[in-house]
Amino acid sequence: MEGEVRKTSLGIDENLEGLLAYLLWWLTGIILLLLEKESYFVRFHAMQSTVTFLFFTVAIRVFEAIPIIGGLIAYLLSLVALIAWIVGMVKAYRGELYKFPIFGDLAEQWVDKVNL
Numbered sequence: 001m002e003g004e005v006r007k008t009s010l011g012i013d014e015n016l017e018g019l020l021a022y023l024l025w026w027l028t029g030i031i032l033l034l035l036e037k038e039s040y041f042v043r044f045h046a047m048q049s050t051v052t053f054l055f056f057t058v059a060i061r062v063f064e065a066i067p068i069i070g071g072l073i074a075y076l077l078s079l080v081a082l083i084a085w086i087v088g089m090v091k092a093y094r095g096e097l098y099k100f101p102i103f104g105d106l107a108e109q110w111v112d113k114v115n116l
Helices: 014-023 026-035 040-064 069-093 103-110
Strands: none
Touching: 014 026, 014 040, 014 069, 026 040, 040 069, 040 103
């Protein structure tokens, strides 16, 4: 229920653990997917963080390898990733099950299928 703070299987407030899913991009997303077994809220944010920031990490590296225009595109992707990072942390901390465009739908489809 939105607004109500519940504890997760790790004993952390659900909204704080949701925020932590974004803290180190896909790394904390994967860690929380491995550790959190009960909270759909946290698992969703962990999956969304993983999917979103793996995409940004790979895309930025690919575009950095392209001379001139690639660097500009990589810079713009970095700005979008920074905004997504901040939005994800704020929304999770507020207890919102906020979905990013495209990545949120993928996370929603995959979160229950991935039991690491």
